[in-house]
Amino acid sequence: MSYVAPLTPVLSNNWDQVRAWQIGSYERSGGYTALKRALSMQPADVVTAVKDSGLRGRGGAGFPTGMKWSFIPAKDAANPKPHYLVVNADESEPGTCKDIPLMLASPHTLVEGVIISSYAIRASVAFIYVRGEVLHVVRRLQQAVEEAKAAGYIGTNIQGSGYDLDVVVHAGAGAYICGEETALLDSLEGRRGQPRLRPPFPAVAGLYGCPTVINNVESIASVPAIIANGPDWFASMGTEKSKGMTLYSLSGHVTRPGQYEAPLGITLRELLDLAGGVRNGHELKFWTPGGSSTPILTAEHLDVPLDYEGVGAAGSMLGTKALQIFDQTTCVVRAVLRWTEFYKHESCGKCTPCREGTWWLVQILERMEAGKGTEEDLATLLDLCENILGRSFCALGDGATSPISSSIQYFKDEYLAHFTHGGCPFDPMASTLFATAGATA
Incomplete structure (x- = not known):
């Protein structure tokens, strides 16, 4: 069973009505x-x-x-x-x-x-x-x-x-x-x-x-x-194990961000087509399938079915279907640091792995983003994630580790480039990675 149409407005069917909230x-x-x-x-x-x-x-x-x-x-x-x-x-x-x-x-x-x-x-x-x-x-x-x-x-x-x-x-x-x-x-x-x-x-x-x-x-x-x-x-909508329609939220570097209600199983490639694609003159670098607490995916996952099983098989989670789109002008280390700062701030402090772990994650990421880290810090970061994952009182700790471990999996070279250049080798105003040229210097 596959999805039946590109868009299936059910929950959003009346949003364009006059005073729909009444x-x-x-x-x-x-x-x-x-x-x-x-x-x-x-x-x-x-x-x-x-x-x-x-x-x-x-x-x-x-x-x-x-x-x-x-x-x-x-x-x-x-x-x-x-x-x-x-x-x-x-x-x-x-x-x-x-x-x-x-x-x-x-x-x-x-x-x-x-x-x-x-x-x-x-x-x-x-x-x-x-x-x-x-x-x-x-x-x-x-x-x-x-x-x-x-x-x-x-x-x-x-x-x-x-x-x-x-x-x-x-x-x-x-x-x-x-x-x-x-x-x-x-x-x-x-x-x-x-x-x-x-x-x-x-x-x-x-x-x-x-x-x-x-x-x-x-x-x-x-x-x-x-x-x-x-x-x-x-x-009748959706896939065999993920049935029905749902709201996908597209935000970030996309031409027409917003809510797209479609059957479960649609792909990001299809949603981007509906949303006008990544902003003009740029290309997709990485994205989140279910919010910042889910492991990030890359352009190679554009055709992954956006249902629970498909995204899970790709190594992430469907989560809240919050599709944050980042193009090649984004420094992945900086983005992950910002997310981790949020989780550190929002930790309730009840359990040690989350309370202490998220604090240390931020300290190491800050040092890395500033170009003062080492490869040992990268190993420590992954070790911290491993010790937080599955040991926290609730899923907040697990969610804090997801963008870190997945970003290192796909963009380890970008982390290393920060050490090589003694700072972020990425120019956020440019359209390409400066690290590509710097890595050969």
């Missing part, structure tokens, strides 16, 4: 019809439909969404605790920009998904945890929730179904670590955002110690289309 415009585009259909189904059947669709988490890990929902224990005398749905809208990784445009353009797509998903897992309260800095998105979501309440889609006895739900929009405290699902839960509970020890997992003991489902914005926003059109329709 409930009237959303309803004219078919909004909330999926909710009415879902309320006529049994909650277990909604879970089955999502499971049959093959929808995988769009936040990075790619875990099957319906399977995650099925982990929630049945609510009975033995398990009387309330269930919660938490939407992770704390998008804040460098290069990642798909959830914020979605919530800004059509917040009701997410709100309808929240209501259907909450009904499926029998939750009576749902939280949307939004990055606090994007105040315009917070306000737009709050407006959408109030409009949905006024229309009878949120509240008591929704559409006469007997189902009650309250939706809370929560502005986060502005920390990247709160994008980690258990740190997000601690932040929601009013504590400092730090990852929790697992088990127990959130499905058993999550928010307030109760069964909780945590999903990314795009995962939840995809649910209404699945219910409205059927799981087979959704599964």
Whole structure:
């Protein structure tokens, strides 16, 4: 099975409508019809439909969404605790920009998904945890929730179904670590955002110690289309193991950056064709397939299918589909240093490998970028990455090592050229590597 068309606008289909963020415009585009259909189904059947669709988490890990929902224990005398749905809208990784445009353009797509998903897992309260800095998105979501309440889609006895739900929009405290699902839960509970020890997992003991489902914005926003059109329709797009459509974010040295909604399995070459290619007069040097926490790829990977399996086989991760494009004017050492500075700053400090490791990574990279390093520093850098990888409390430490180890794999000569020249041999204003000429001197 392969993707069915270059672009498949579903989540973004109504973004060009007049006042698309208002409930009237959303309803004219078919909004909330999926909710009415879902309320006529049994909650277990909604879970089955999502499971049959093959929808995988769009936040990075790619875990099957319906399977995650099925982990929630049945609510009975033995398990009387309330269930919660938490939407992770704390998008804040460098290069990642798909959830914020979605919530800004059509917040009701997410709100309808929240209501259907909450009904499926029998939750009576749902939280949307939004990055606090994007105040315009917070306000737009709050407006959408109030409009949905006024229309009878949120509240008591929704559409006469007997189902009650309250939706809370929560502005986060502005920390990247709160994008980690258990740190997000601690932040929601009013504590400092730090990852929790697992088990127990959130499905058993999550928010307030109760069964909780945590999903990314795009995962939840995809649910209404699945219910409205059927799981087979959704599964007809994408590839055999990575089904459906998704939002690809193209940024950097590309002619027309932005959101491109396409079936999973499209290639960067095809997306670049749609986006007008790399900026005029330049050529692709390296790119990230899923944000700055994923191993970088190069021009030789232009035809890699952008699905979970294809990108994984190429040695990286699909992640958030944040495709950052860098042309030949970019110094890879400088770019990696900037990313690593971010991870050092955002480390919560709970575990030693990440707290100490990211600090030392920055020290060594700064020395290298300034041309004061040695080949021994390069070996130390890789040794540090190896000791952080798989030993951190959460994935932040692992993500910090990915651009470093992959950039050395593909651009070791550029690192060495910094030592040879006693500084960065790269002229960022020129169109070619100065290191090429300098290496022969």
